[in-house]
Amino acid sequence: MKKSVETSLIHSDYVPPGGFDAFPPGTHRASTVLFENVAAMRSGQWKDKTGYTYGLHGTPTTFTLEARLAAIEGGAHCLLAPSGLAAIAMINFAFLKSGDDVLLPENVYNPNRELGRWLAQDYGVSARFYDPMIGAGIAGLIRPETRLVWAEAPGSVSMEVPDLPAICRAAKEKGVPVALDNTWSAGLALRGFDVGADIVMHALTKYQSGGADLLMGAVITRAAALNEQLAQAHMRLGLGVGADDAYLVMRGLPTMKLRFDAHDAGARTLAAWFKSRPEITKVLHPAFEDCPGHAHWQRDFSGAGGLFSVLFDPRYTEAQTDRFVDALSLFGLGYSWGGPNSLVMPYRIRAIRSGWQDAGMLVRFNVGLEDPQDLIADIEQALEQLLA
C-alpha cells in the first residue's frame, strides 16, 4: 500500500530482528493494547492475567513486577497502585461499604487514619482505633459488622511492635480479614502471611524503589477470592501505574536486601550511640529494649531497616529540638524512607497520641546509606545547638 508521509510516520514497515535478550525485563508503555483480531478482543481476559486488554489492566512489565513482589512475601497475587496510599485506599474501598466497621491501630500511618475518618464522616463506615499493643484483646472489639482489621508493624513514628500473630488469630476466629501495612519490613524482616495476615500492603516508594524518586504501592494476597475483590476495586478506581516507574521498582529489587541490611546496620549503630546520650530519654527502635513490643520483634522479625525514633528529655523545648533538627546537614528534613539519603522529622508526639503526655519531642530518623560515623558526627554537632 502506498502511504503518504503522515501515514508512514505512524505506520512504519520496519521490524527489528528477533533473538534479543537482556537482563532487564522490557518496559512496555501502553494505554491501548492491540488485539490480534476481534475474536481475541472478545475473549480478552485480564482478571486472571492470562491476557491483556488495556494499559490500565496490566502489561508484561506490570505483571512481571507483580509476580516478583508476590514472591517476596510468599503470596500468590499482587496488584499495583500509583502510591502506597492508593494501595491503602484500594483495600478500604474493596472491603468496606456503608454500615461496615473497620478497626485501625492508633499509631497507623497517618493518611490511613485520615482515610478512615473520611469514610466515617462521608461514607457511613464506622472507623475505630485500637491500642496497637492490644494483642488477642482485639477479639473484644470485633463486631458483627466489622469487615476489616488494619495492622502495622511497627508504628512508623512511635515504633510499637504489635503482637501480630495474636491479632490475626483473633480476627481469623471471627472471620474478619487482616490487612497488614508491611512497608517497614519490605517483606524482608517479616513476611506478612507467616504471622497470619490475609492482605499485605507495601509502599514500594520506600525500600523496593530505593531511589526516593517515585511513588508506588502494592497489595498482595494468597486467597483468590480476596484478590478478586481487590481487583474489582482496582479496576473501578482506575489505579494504574506508569511503565517507567514499574521498571524503576524492578531495577531496585535485586539490591533491596543488601540495601535493607545496610540501612539496618546503620540505624542500629546510631540508635546504640543515642542510648548513651543524656539528652535522650528513650530510643524507640524495635531491636532495643526501650521499644514497646521489643519481645514481639525478637520473636517474629529477622531485621529492622533504617527507621527509628528518639525521645528528647522534656526539659528541652520544641524551639531547642527544632534548632537541633535544622542544624543537621547530612539529614534531609522530609517524610518517607528507603532511599540512599538520611532523613529526619520532628513530631509533637504529646499532641498527636494519647498516653504520651509526659513525653518530650520525638525525632524520627531514617538512616540512609552514608557512613554511620559521619552521621553520628553530624548529630553530635547539631546536639550542641540544643543549648546554643
Ligand SMILES: *Cc1c(COP(=O)(O)O)cnc(C)c1O
Ligand atoms: C510511605 C508509607 C505509606 C504510603 O506510601 P506513599 O507511596 O508515600 O503513598 C504507607 N504506609 C507506610 C507505613 C508508609 O511508610
